[in-house]
Amino acid sequence: MGFLVVLKLLLLVIVIGTAIYSGIVYSARRRGSAKELSNLREQAQPLRRLSANERETLTPFLVQPHKPGKPVHLSGDDVFPLRGEYQRHGIETNGQQTWHHMIGGVEVILPFDADLFLDHDNQAEVVFADKLAVVVRLNGFELLEGAAREARRDTARDQWREGARGHLEEVFVDDGDTPAEAEDEAEAARRRVEIHDQRPETPAETEARLGRGLGLLPGLLWSLAFLALGIATFRETLTWMGIWAALALALGSWGLWLFWRRRRPGPADKVNRVSGVVNLVPLSIDEASGTVSVAATLGGKLTFQLPDHWRPHAPVEDGQRLELDLRVDDYSVVTYDRKLSLDEEYRRCPPVYWGRHLSLALVAVVALLVGLGARPDPAGDLAQTAYWLGSAGTLRADTPETLANDLPESGRRVVLDGQGRCQVMPVGSDWSRADIRCDRLRWGGDDLERPDLELDETTLALTADDALETKSDPRLRMLALLRGGGTGDREPLLLTNASELVARVDRACPEDDPPRACATLRTVILGALNFPELGQLKDWDDLRRQLEEWDQEASPQAVTLRGHLASIRRQLRSVAEQRTRDQVARLAEAIAGQQRGGVLVEITAGTAAGPIPVGADALQRWRALQDLFGENGEQPFHVEGVVTHSGADEHGTPGLIVDPRRGERPWQALLRSIWILLAAALLLVHGALWLRNLVAARQRRRAVARLHGWPAA
Numbered sequence: 001m002g003f004l005v006v007l008k009l010l011l012l013v014i015v016i017g018t019a020i021y022s023g024i025v026y027s028a029r030r031r032g033s034a035k036e037l038s039n040l041r042e043q044a045q046p047l048r049r050l051s052a053n054e055r056e057t058l059t060p061f062l063v064q065p066h067k068p069g070k071p072v073h074l075s076g077d078d079v080f081p082l083r084g085e086y087q088r089h090g091i092e093t094n095g096q097q098t099w100h101h102m103i104g105g106v107e108v109i110l111p112f113d114a115d116l117f118l119d120h121d122n123q124a125e126v127v128f129a130d131k132l133a134v135v136v137r138l139n140g141f142e143l144l145e146g147a148a149r150e151a152r153r154d155t156a157r158d159q160w161r162e163g164a165r166g167h168l169e170e171v172f173v174d175d176g177d178t179p180a181e182a183e184d185e186a187e188a189a190r191r192r193v194e195i196h197d198q199r200p201e202t203p204a205e206t207e208a209r210l211g212r213g214l215g216l217l218p219g220l221l222w223s224l225a226f227l228a229l230g231i232a233t234f235r236e237t238l239t240w241m242g243i244w245a246a247l248a249l250a251l252g253s254w255g256l257w258l259f260w261r262r263r264r265p266g267p268a269d270k271v272n273r274v275s276g277v278v279n280l281v282p283l284s285i286d287e288a289s290g291t292v293s294v295a296a297t298l299g300g301k302l303t304f305q306l307p308d309h310w311r312p313h314a315p316v317e318d319g320q321r322l323e324l325d326l327r328v329d330d331y332s333v334v335t336y337d338r339k340l341s342l343d344e345e346y347r348r349c350p351p352v353y354w355g356r357h358l359s360l361a362l363v364a365v366v367a368l369l370v371g372l373g374a375r376p377d378p379a380g381d382l383a384q385t386a387y388w389l390g391s392a393g394t395l396r397a398d399t400p401e402t403l404a405n406d407l408p409e410s411g412r413r414v415v416l417d418g419q420g421r422c423q424v425m426p427v428g429s430d431w432s433r434a435d436i437r438c439d440r441l442r443w444g445g446d447d448l449e450r451p452d453l454e455l456d457e458t459t460l461a462l463t464a465d466d467a468l469e470t471k472s473d474p475r476l477r478m479l480a481l482l483r484g485g486g487t488g489d490r491e492p493l494l495l496t497n498a499s500e501l502v503a504r505v506d507r508a509c510p511e512d513d514p515p516r517a518c519a520t521l522r523t524v525i526l527g528a529l530n531f532p533e534l535g536q537l538k539d540w541d542d543l544r545r546q547l548e549e550w551d552q553e554a555s556p557q558a559v560t561l562r563g564h565l566a567s568i569r570r571q572l573r574s575v576a577e578q579r580t581r582d583q584v585a586r587l588a589e590a591i592a593g594q595q596r597g598g599v600l601v602e603i604t605a606g607t608a609a610g611p612i613p614v615g616a617d618a619l620q621r622w623r624a625l626q627d628l629f630g631e632n633g634e635q636p637f638h639v640e641g642v643v644t645h646s647g648a649d650e651h652g653t654p655g656l657i658v659d660p661r662r663g664e665r666p667w668q669a670l671l672r673s674i675w676i677l678l679a680a681a682l683l684l685v686h687g688a689l690w691l692r693n694l695v696a697a698r699q700r701r702r703a704v705a706r707l708h709g710w711p712a713a
Contacts, residue, residue, distance in 0.1 A: 081126075086103055104122075196323075205269075215360055218258045233672055282293070302327055348707060360686040378676045460576075604640055611627065
C-alpha cells in the first residue's frame with residue numbers, strides 16, 4: 001500500500017514538473033522572440049513603406065495568435081527585412097493548441113497561404129505590430145497576390161458547392177508577361193478540372209454513405225433495460241419494483257423500435273460530376289522500404305477517395321483522364337469513369353448488415369450469463385412463475401398424510417408444520433463419520449428401535465473424569481517456582497492412580513489387536529510421568545511389572561506437569577475414538593436402515609444446524625445418535641417456501657425439496673424469469689440473424705464481383 005502511494009506521488013511530481021518545465025520553456029521562447037524583435041527594430045533599416053492596399057489587406061490578420069479576440073496595432077507603415085530559419089512552437093490549453101510561427105527568432109503572423117512558401121532559409125519583409133511582425137512578402141509570396149489567390153479559392157469553393165458548370169477556378173495562375181495563349185497547353189490540361197453537372201444523391205448512394213450502423217444505441221438501451229430489470233428484482237416494495245420494471249419495459253421497447261423501425265433515407269448529399277487528369281501527389285517516403293505514399297487528385301485540386309472494395313480493381317495512374325461523380329462534402333467517389341457505380345451496385349446487390357445483430361447478440365450473451373450466474377436455478381424461477389400466474393395457491397399441511405395425498409409439483413408454495421426426525425447420512429461413504437442432517441426431515445414414517453449396541457466399559461473408562469486422579473504438593477510447587485516454573489502448564493502435580501491408569505490402557509490396548517493410537521499413548525505416558533520410587537524405566541512392560549509388585553493401596557505416585565496431563569488425556573480420547581468408530585458406523589447404518597415411510601422434506605437453506613457440531617469426535621457422534629431414539633428424536637419444524645423438486649426416492653417414499661429463500665415475493669421469480677427469457681430470446685433471434693447475414697454478406701461479395709466482372713474472392 002505504501003509503495004502505491006509513493007508511486008502516485010512520484011507520478012504527480014513528474015506531471016507537475018513537466019508542466020512547469022513546459023511553461024518555463026514556452027515563456028523563455030516568448031521572451032527570446034520579444035528580444036529578437038527589439039533588436040530588429042533597433043538595427044534594421046526600412047526598405048519601403050506599406051501601400052494603402054496592403055494595409056487594408058492586412059487588417060483581418062492583426063490579432064493575437066493565442067488570443068484571437070484581441071487585436072494588435074501596426075507600429076507604422078515602414079517595411080523591414082527579416083531573414084532566418086523558420087521555427088514554430090506552441091502550447092495546449094483546454095484541449096486547444098496555439099502555434100507561434102518564428103522566422104529568425106522573431107514571432108510572425110503569416111497571412112493567407114504564406115505558409116506554403118516557407119523554406120529552410122527564408123527572406124521576408126515585415127511590418128511591426130505590437131510585439132509581433134506581420135509578413136507582407138516571403139520568398140515567392142506577395143501579400144496582394146495571396147489575397148487574390150484567397151479570393152480565387154473562395155470562388156472555387158463556391159463553384160464546387162453550387163456545382164456551377166465549367167472549369168473549376170484556378171487558384172495559382174501565371175501572372176507573368178507571357179500571354180495565356182503561349183502557356184504550355186499540356187500542363188494547363190493536367191490542371192484543368194471541369195464540372196459538368198450537380199445532382200442529389202440517390203437513396204442507394206445515401207445508404208452506402210450512412211449505412212445502418214452497428215446497433216450500438218439499441219445495444220446500450222437493452223443493457224440499461226436489463227440493469228433496470230435487475231434493480232427491480234431486488235426491490236422490497238411493489239411500488240419501487242413497478243417503477244423499475246416500467247423503466248426496463250420503456251428502455252427495451254425503445255431499443256426494439258430503434259432497431260426494427262422502418263429505415264428512411266437520410267438527407268441526401270450533393271454529387272458533382274467532374275472530369276480531369278489524375279495527378280499523383282507524393283505525401284511521404286518510407287526510407288526503410290523505399291516506398292512512396294501518394295494521394296490521387298484531379299488536376300492537383302480535388303483529392304478523391306475510392307470505396308475500399310473498388311481500389312484493387314480500379315487502378316489510378318498519373319496522367320490518366322477520368323470522369324467521376326464526387327460527393328461535394330468529402331470528395332468520395334460514387335461513380336468511377338462510367339464503369340463502376342455505387343447506385344447500381346447497391347440496387348442490384350442490396351447490402352447485408354450483420355454487425356448490428358452481432359452487437360445485440362453480445363448484449364444478450366452477457367445478460368444471459370449474468371442472469372444464470374446471479375440465480376443458478378432458472379428452472380425453479382420458471383416453475384414458480386407458472387404456478388403463481390396459474391393461481392394454484394399455497395398448499396398448507398400439518399400432517400404427513402395430507403402432504404403425501406396432495407404432493408405439490410415444482411414451483412408451488414407450501415407451508416408445513418409438524419414434527420419430524422433429522423436424517424442420518426454418511427459423509428461420502430464413511431458411516432463412522434455419519435452426520436445428522438436436519439435440512440432433510442422425515443415427517444412421519446416408522447418409529448426407530450434402539451439396536452443392541454453399546455459402548456464397552458473399557459472405552460468409557462478412558463474418557464471418564466477419574467481416569468487421571470491428581471493432587472497438588474506445596475513442596476513440588478515451591479521447587480518449581482524456584483526453577484522458573486510452577487504456573488500454568490508447568491505446574492507440578494502428583495498422579496495418584498498410576499497403577500489404575502496402566503491397567504486401563506492395557507485393557508483398552510489388547511496385545512492381539514491394539515488400536516493404532518495405543519503406541520503413541522504409551523510413549524506419551526512414559527515421557528510424561530516420573531516415578532521417583534521406581535527409578536529409570538526401560539519400557540512399558542517394565543512400568544507394568546514394577547507397579548504390579550507394589551501393594552495396591554501403597555501404589556507409587558508419579559510426578560508430572562499439568563500440560564503433560566493434557567497430552568495424556570488427548571491420547572486417551574484418541575484411543576477411545578478409534579475403539580468407538582466401528583460402533584458409530586454400525587449404529588448409524590442401523591438407524592438409516594430403519595428410516596422408512598412418511599414424507600421426506602429437504603430444505604435448501606435457512607434450517608438450523610444438526611446436533612453434531614463441526615469437528616465432533618466419535619464419542620460425540622455416538623451420544624448424538626443415541627438421542628434420536630424415542631420421542632426425544634423428533635423436533636418441531638415450520639417450513640415455508642417454494643417447492644423446487646418433488647418425487648419419490650428409491651424406496652418409494654414421497655419427498656420434496658423446498659427453497660425457503662423464495663419467500664413471499666413471487667414477482668421476483670417472475671422478473672428473473674423475464675430476464676432469462678428475454679436474454680435467451682434476444683440471443684436466439686439476433687444470433688441466428690447474425691449467422692444468416694454473415695453468410696449472406698459473403699454471398700453478396702461474390703455477387704458484386706460477378707456484377708463488375710472481377711475475379712471471385
